[in-house]
Every structure is written in structure tokens, then in C-alpha cells.
Amino acid sequence: MSALSVEGLTAGYGDVTVLTDVSFSVEAPGITAVIGSNGAGKTTLLRALSGLIRPTAGGIALAGQNLSGLAPDGFVTAGIAHVPEGRRLFAGMTVEDNLMMGAFSRRVPAAELKRDLDAVYAIFPRLGERRRQDAVSMSGGEQQMCAIGRGLMAKPKVMLIDELSLGLAPVAVDVLVAALKKVADDGLGLLVVEQDVAVAFELASAVVVLDRGRVTRTGPSAAIAADPAVRAAYLGEA
Incomplete structure (x- = not known):
């Protein structure tokens, strides 16, 4: 089922x-990866899809609801969570406090939030072990777990993740890939910007290729991965 639909989107800065x-x-459920060279517009795309910048043309719909014109908090309320590049955790706050910030807009009983928090700890046991630790004192991989967990605490329909593996050790990337596949299997839609194309093809069931601000290819990851032009451009194959 299509959870997020983007049609004719045009956006930029000034x-x-x-x-x-x-x-x-x-x-949704499913994982879509966005690949493209530096400067292709990947981060701008996620910023537009979370309401941080306003498109000049086109439409964004989530589960049939038109999001055009909403402020960023309206996108969150509608069901979009954005995990930005660099993770952007709150320094001086514990892991658990950072996670709970993801639920700031939800008006639900404390018992429900506790269940959701326990579910995040089940996905990322390392966060449970470090729940009282200052979040920014953790390793890069653990911080990315916390940023994703914070997004999950918003109970989104679709989560946007910018540069999932950037700067992380391969073992941390493996943990994140396994966790995201699990949350997708549980019903979430994920749109992941990934600079490591091999990771993108491993993670996602569908791929969007962005080149100089335009979509040049979309389709199942296996088909995109087999495309000779894609392999030459992004995997260095002749």
C-alpha cells in the first residue's frame, strides 16, 4: 500500500x-532508498517531505491526506518522523530523555508511552543498557540508534532517515539494517537516504535514483542494482 505519495515536487531555497x-x-510496510551523488538534492528532498522547507510546486500526501501548506509540526502530527543527518541528539540529556522527546506531541496515557519505550529498547537493547547515559557520549552507531528510536517514539506512518550509515563502522551498520528491516516488517514505511549504494541495495525493496534534483529511475532494488548505468555511476563498474 502506498503510504507516502510525492507528485511533481519542486523545491529549493529562495x-x-x-x-x-x-x-x-x-x-508501507516497506523500505525505499534514495541514492544519488553529492548535491543531487537528497537532503533537500527529506526537508521538503517533513515540512522544513515549503515546495513551490507539486503535492505531498500521506495515507491520502494532503500535507501541502502544513507547518513542520503538522507533518509530525500527520505521521511523518524525520531522522536528520548527523543525528542531532540533545546534549546534556539522557538516552531515555532523548527518546521521550520523540513523543512530545502525543497525548496518550503514560502507560502507552512506557510500552512504546520498552518496544524501542527491545529493538535496540544497547539503548536500554545506556538509558541513563548522556546520549551524545555514546558511539556514533549508538547515537544513530537513539535518533531512530526517538523517531519511532512519534509512532509515525512513515519515517525519513537522512544518511543512515555515514561515518559508522560496518558492524554498527549491520545492526541498523537488521533493526530497520524488522520495523518495516511490523508495518512502517521507511524512506532512507543512503550514500553507500551497496547498503541501500541490501536494505531497501525499492530505490529512487536522484540526479541533479530530478528522479531518473525508480523501481525494485534488484532491478535498479542490475542496471548497467547505475552500476557504472555508483559502483564504479565499467
């Missing part, structure tokens, strides 16, 4: 257009 006529969809 007079500078970064994205032009971008269209694709994200299925």
Missing part, C-alpha cells in the same frame, strides 16, 4: 531550485 518535478511513492 531563488535556487534544487528539486524539479519529483514524483515517487513509499510503500
